[in-house]
Each structure stands twice: as structure tokens, then as C-alpha cells.
Amino acid sequence: MDLRAGIKNIFRGFTVLIFKDIFFQIIFGISLVINFGIWAFLYMKFSRLGSSGDIIPLHYNIYFGVDLVGEWKKVFVVPLAGAFFILINFLVSDIVYLRDRVIGYFLAGTGLFIQIILLGASFMVVMINQ
Numbered sequence: 001m002d003l004r005a006g007i008k009n010i011f012r013g014f015t016v017l018i019f020k021d022i023f024f025q026i027i028f029g030i031s032l033v034i035n036f037g038i039w040a041f042l043y044m045k046f047s048r049l050g051s052s053g054d055i056i057p058l059h060y061n062i063y064f065g066v067d068l069v070g071e072w073k074k075v076f077v078v079p080l081a082g083a084f085f086i087l088i089n090f091l092v093s094d095i096v097y098l099r100d101r102v103i104g105y106f107l108a109g110t111g112l113f114i115q116i117i118l119l120g121a122s123f124m125v126v127m128i129n130q
Contacts, residue, residue, distance in 0.1 A: 028111075041123075
């Protein structure tokens with residue numbers, strides 16, 4: 001089997017019908033804007049640390065206090081995970097869309113909800129570092 005046929009088999013289940021639906025366009029757009037906003041917000045707050053290897057708190061637990069520390073660049077794991085969730089949710093939504101539209105809508109909404117949760121988590125990381 002050549003490479004081209006293998007790629008065709010992988011993407012055989014995907015359609016682009018999901019992006020013709022206005023609901024998906026709006027949800028996908030808002031998710032991308034929030035994710036880009038998380039990247040920009042974290043960069044504005046932590047880029048002042050520059051290339052120094054400053055160790056900052058990355059996670060706070062109400063029972064134990066700060067329980068995860070690391071370099072300032074590790075705060076970008078949060079928006080990176082958000083971008084990954086956007087990609088996975090919308091690919092799965094695209095596969096499911098033709099079978100059951102409601103589940104596709106639910107998955108797209110879940111992607112937006114995850115971005116909102118990650119925005120809150122990013123805000124909290126900034127708050128524990130002030």
C-alpha cells in the first residue's frame with residue numbers, strides 16, 4: 001500500500017460538512033479566539049521573565065498550597081492542551097456529524113467549554129504568581 005492510499009484511508013471518514021453549519025463555524029471561531037487569547041495573556045504576563053530559568057508556581061492546591069513548580073515556559077502547556085482539545089473535538093465532531101448531529105453539537109460545545117475552563121486556569125496561574 002502506498003503512502004497516498006494510506007492517507008486516503010485515514011481521512012475517509014472526515015467530511016467538510018461540519019464547517020458549512022453556522023453553529024460549528026461560530027463555536028469553532030470562539031474556541032480559537034479564546035485559545036489565542038490564552039496564548040497572548042500568558043505571554044504578556046510571563047515574557048518579562050525572559051530567558052532566565054526562574055522557577056514559578058504552576059499549580060496551587062487549597063490543601064497543600066503550591067504543589068507544582070517549574071520554568072515560566074511551562075505555563076504554555078495549558079493553551080497547547082487547549083489547541084489539542086479543539087483539534088480532537090472538531091475532528092470527532094466531523095466524523096459523528098453525519099450520523100447524529102446532536103452529538104456533533106455536543107462535542108463542539110464541549111470544546112468551547114474546555115477553552116473557558118482553561119482560560120480560568122490560566123488566570124489562576126497568573127494570580128498565584130503575583
